Amino acid sequence: MIEALADRVYYLAVFLLLGVGTYMLIGNANLVKKVIGMNIFQTGIFLFFITAAYIDGASPPLLSAPGPYVSPLPHVLILTAIVVGVSLTAVALGLIVRIYSEYGTLDEDAIAKVIADE
Amino acid sequence: MTTPLELGLLVFILTCAVATALLRDVLGSIIAFSAYSLAIAVAWVFLRAPDVGLTEAAVGAGVMTVLFLLTIAKTVRPSSDRTLERVDLPALAVSVALVAVLATTLFALPAAGAADSAVATDDVTAYYLDNAYEETQVKNAVTAVLAAYRGFDTLGEAVVVYAAGVGLLVVLDREVFA
Incomplete structure (x- = not known):
């Protein structure tokens, strides 16, 4: 049991990161912290993919090194996902700047109150 | 290990x-x-x-x-007198429930680093590793897959970055990044 858990410690970290990301998305009222939470959730998924590709004692997928190699395909998917994640974050932060100029606050509850009062 | x-x-x-x-x-x-x-x-x-x-x-x-x-x-930057946020209990309950549900799958996953996991033994992985250098003359298999085998994915990624840049300009009501 303990040994099986020790072999899957990376996956356990994945689940905990997804938990922290979910908590930030729901629990933090500040919009910037919500976006940070979204990024933590994303990196949790990235860790899942890269861990799935990992093989004990294997080389990175650089074919000049001697084999065996870890699988390159998840690495490629995650490279793409990191860049897409940054684009997503940039647009989200742009929207946050606009929300701030419109409502003068980044607090979710305060914004909801302003909208309700209108 | x-x-x-x-x-x-x-x-x-x-x-x-x-x-x-x-x-x-x-x-x-x-x-x-x-x-x-x-x-x-x-x-x-x-x-x-x-x-x-x-x-x-x-x-x-x-x-x-x-x-x-x-x-x-x-x-x-909201001014604060306390160092830590108050813990939001409903949100904590949701995330603990999520972690608990995910944790039930923990022992169904292959051990991290197992050489016989589905990803490691897949035909696609073997094909890329065996043929990447011959077919693309690139020794970094990740680059070979990114730029050659899955070049259209990377084109799509570039489109996403471009769309994000345009979207950002529209949202901020500007015409150039400055």
Whole structure:
């Protein structure tokens, strides 16, 4: 049991990161912290993919090194996902700047109150 | 098998993530997040993914931190007298429930690093590793797959980045980045 858990410690970290990301998305009222939470959730998924590709004692997928190699395909998917994640974050932060100029606050509850009062 | 060094790194990563969630000062939260990004870039190197590590260190820890700091500079950094946020119990309940559900699958997953896992033994993986150099003359299999075999994916990624740039200009009501 303990040994099986020790072999899957990376996956356990994945689940905990997804938990922290979910908590930030729901629990933090500040919009910037919500976006940070979204990024933590994303990196949790990235860790899942890269861990799935990992093989004990294997080389990175650089074919000049001697084999065996870890699988390159998840690495490629995650490279793409990191860049897409940054684009997503940039647009989200742009929207946050606009929300701030419109409502003068980044607090979710305060914004909801302003909208309700209108 | 996980070494004590990797275990320590994972503990550091999780501590940074929790600090990011609980620090009340948004600037402190951003700094904890960039420490988190750097640590996870080191974790990619441990997991034999140097390309992902480089991208994460440059983009995740670098560009992302700058974007967050710019947002803080343009908006507001809420003043605070307390160091930590009050814990939101409903949100905590949801995330604990999520982790509990995910944890039931933990022992159904192959051990990290197992040579007989589905990803490691897949035909696609074997094809890329066997033929990448012959067919593309690139010794880095990740680059070969990214730029040659899955070039259209990368084109799509470039389109996403372009769309995000245009979207950002539209949202901010500007005509150039300045």
